[in-house]
Amino acid sequence: MEQAGKAVGAIWNDTRQSMEQPSPGEGLTTKFITLGQLLNIVDGTLIRGKKDLLLSSANYGKPKYLRAEHLYFFSIKKSRTDQLNAIRRVGPRAVVIPSSVSALSVPLSTAVISVREPYVAFWRLAMWNWKQAAVKVVGITGSAGKSTTTEMVSAILSQKKPIVKTMGNLNTFTYLPSYLTRLSPRHEYLVLEMGMKSLNNIARQCRIVRPDIGVVTNVGEAHVGSLGNLDTIVRAKQELIDGMNPKGILWLNADNERSRKLSTRNFSGKVYTFGIKNIADIRAKDIEQRTNGLVFTACFDGKSVPFFIPAIGRHNVYNALAAIGVARSLGIPIEQIRKGLAVFRPPRMRMQLVKGSRNRWLINDAWNANPSAMVAGLKSFREWEAKRPHVAVLGDMLELGHLTRSAHQQVGWIAAHLPLTQLITVGKYARLIAQSAIKKGMDPKKVFHYHSIAPLLRHLKQLPDNAVIYFKASRKMHLEKVIRKLKKG
The missing domain is CATH 3.40.1390.10 (MurE/MurF, N-terminal domain)
Known part of the structure; x- marks a missing residue:
């Protein structure tokens, strides 16, 4: 720099x-x-x-x-x-x-x-301002979890020093100058969520900022419709690795199969992994979902350290492990990492808990959707407050291209084997989720489909008191409007 x-x-x-x-x-x-x-x-x-x-x-x-x-x-x-x-x-x-x-x-x-x-x-x-800066750059990308990981890393690093970080979903090349102009001598870290709407978007960002620490949370189906196929998505995430500081540190998901297609052959820095199932440099065990969040033990450097994150969903443990890895790479003390994760605030509309009327809980996970994320969310919400009635409201998953039909069917097959009180779908493609769930043995009396929001809302208002209702769909489905109608007060 x-x-x-x-x-x-x-x-x-x-x-x-x-x-x-x-x-x-x-x-x-x-x-x-x-x-x-x-x-x-x-x-x-x-x-x-x-x-x-x-x-x-x-x-x-x-x-x-x-x-x-x-x-x-x-x-x-x-x-x-x-x-x-x-x-x-x-x-x-x-x-x-x-x-x-x-x-x-x-x-x-x-x-x-x-x-x-x-x-x-x-x-x-x-x-001009970037040339004056003396900050460490953290670049985070992935098909799912990058926003949450960015918030976790930021919560840790900002405990002691002011940082500049990506705001909301403003994560493409277009918005990069807004973050570069915010940097001042008091800042030590620039934490960038690196999204992409096309190939070369991440590469263009990296040609300027050259991340010192890089994270690929996972490689999945998100944006396959606009990029064409899964191999192209791998190429898009590869841009972060190829664009990093050659002496930097890279963190990869040991449990994500498609992440193994990423090449580190030409990366001369250090490569580390995080995971739950497979051997990794940072590995989680003893994961427990509680009402107020997740507790787990992270094993690294010969230590076993307990952590708490105020979030729902086992998949968020992966995000936390990535954040721990970034922080350790920057020499952050363990206690500061623990404190930062404990006070981190999940991004809006990512497994966000909302108090509904009549003692219901609404889980707003409707920022966006792809099959991997939808399945992870379904499994996670079913584990939370297990004794309550659990209702899943699933909408269309867009931008999946030729995978659209199979992706919705896949979600339906998995939903059929979850102990759901009801499965409700809304939208043109989401009907395939309902149909596939029934074909896989789910009781048709528990499955409902709607083409629009108005009848869906009428149905939801009739659900049992104290139900847990999970909402997941692509952003253009605007399920947050339904959630607002059901909020307490």
Whole structure:
């Protein structure tokens, strides 16, 4: 990583403000950049403003979260009206606008720089700031579990030092500059969830950040529809390994069959494994699902260490093992790891517990779906609060391409052998889950299918008091809307 000995300082985009919900007290930098320095970095034309004006936080194309202290980069892909209205209302310290937008549209109190393309200018600022950074980079990818693993790693590392991490599902190359601009001298770690919508997305990220620590949580069916086949998914995850710091440390899932197709032949760093079933460098045993979370023992370095994570599902133990591996690779003490995992908060809509009306529990696992993740979720939810009635609500799994039919059938076959009170499906493809479950011997009186949300909701409202209801489907099915209708209060 390139260092800058006489850097003026750092400027970063407060992503929590500009992309997610605003968080009071965040975004306060210890150093600044001047308007004149910014002008040189982005290769723009100064329309208005004093070159010694100090700037400390940036916002790219998010007018909803615009603040008076922000440097705002105009997005040509967003509504011009929304952005100009926000700029007039808030009056930020400075704006970077394309030549197609008149400076007369901007309040006179706001400094203005004109460029050909603000997104390119934002990237230039990001790369400038990245060259000032001295952080360890953790890159996490996988077909399932990468968001949870990212949150676990972040919970551990942020116990002692401030970090910058991926927010929500903003995990592709497009959003990378938002994290690079957030880095300041006080940060020690950059934790990036590396998603991909196509080949070369992870590779493009790695060409810039070169992760020091890499994790592939698993290789599964997610995005097979857009990538074509499972071999292409392996190639996409391989991009992380090929793009890492050659002296870095890589963590792989010892129990995931497709992860064995990943090649480490050309990786000169160290390779370690985590797992439950197979021999691994970090291995879990004595796993127990409790009402408030999971307890397990992790065996590594000749030690057996007890851990607790406030999460549902045996599959989350894999995520925790990966997080432990990352932390150990960074020299984090065991007690800090234990504390971080114990206070970690599961990402929204990933096995998220929601209190429903009439003493019901709703398990919101509806962020996205592929057959491996759906099966893991089904098995996990059935183990939680085992004495209650258990109802599974499963919707369409999208982006599976030629695997669509077989994937839904596979889920139905497994659901048929679980002790479910009811199996409810919704959507065009999910009908195959219901049909396959019945063919495999599930009582037809326990299986229901709906084409739309309204009749599904009416059915769910008639379920027994104290039921546990599990929701899983692809994001476009919007099962979270059903969950909101069933929430307590």
